[in-house]
Amino acid sequence: MDVGKLVAVIGDEDTVTGFLLAGVGHRTAEGSNFLIVKQDTQLTQVEESFQKLSQRNDIGIILINQHIANDIRHVLKDYNQTIPTVLEIPSKEHPYDPEQDYIMQRVNMFLGGGGI
Template identity: 40%
Template sequence: MSTGQIAIIADESTVVGFLLAGTGSSDHSGNNYLIVEPETQMDEIKSYFEKFTDPKSGISIILISQAAAKLIRRQIDNYTAIVPVILELPIGSYDPKEDPLMERVAMILGRGDL
């Protein structure tokens, strides 16, 4: 994958939408996306997350659905590198209390709760 790529971990319609927008990539190192279906195993999501966060991957941004992020919350919370940036997509119902980015914003603003 080339530098500056966007990776996507989400349901099929979200991934397809981003692919149609031109974010798709497939080369010798694989795809820059994972379609998460109800039968997708947590280990597979973890594996793709690790692949996309590897500095050699060239990924700059990881878009992950909030539902998929819930399944690998520990890995996401323990991830401390600046690049790639991890953004959770609120697909379906959005709960700001489950959004780590919103939790950080609240902390910076000095508000303990959302």
Template identity: 45%
Template sequence: MANRAQIATNNSALIAMIADEDTIVGLLMAGVGNVDLRRKTNYLIVDSKTTVKQIEDAFKEFTTREDIAIVLISQFVANMIRFLVDSYNKPVPAILEIPSKDHPYDPTQDSVLSRVKYLFSAESVASGRR
């Protein structure tokens, strides 16, 4: 355990959000929102006018910012940029797919859950447990 690489932490780590308006408003009311000095927010509201390019750009920005520890993304939005979500493999920021009001959560589409299932099945096969 002592040889494990330490994950750099920041005392002011934020949660970023990419979701529909109702989900974002709920999380903003919970106090998750942030606007920095450059007027950059930690969220993107996705509606019918939002392009896939805007979603991709927000995802890339949030996953490269030093002050973000978790990116919450609605599963229906993650499906629009599935290739980016599936190819992301860094531990921080963590990507979590969440349900939205109009789109229920489907565990078969969640890339993180599928990775966890793969790891546990590989571990159980390697150790002789089934």
């Protein structure tokens, strides 16, 4: 039987709560597929959470708020796997900027390098 993959979320409280209410949340004895990043969340905790989620075989997509992705950009630039795919998403407080999105930068490069 082919089992589907999970969506993981790293984001602010509103973003993660919204995805959990939509049914994305999954928690086991080993951990969960989400991280709520608050003002007092250590950067190392965000980095470690991303590393753990990106190494799990049951995760297909990692959604991360763009402003949080900017904080761990050094980690994301070294990430080169296709699955799980990392998608940067906006939050209520921080609008989406395609020029900061690494995936959009690569798509733009492959399509001819014009402005986004």
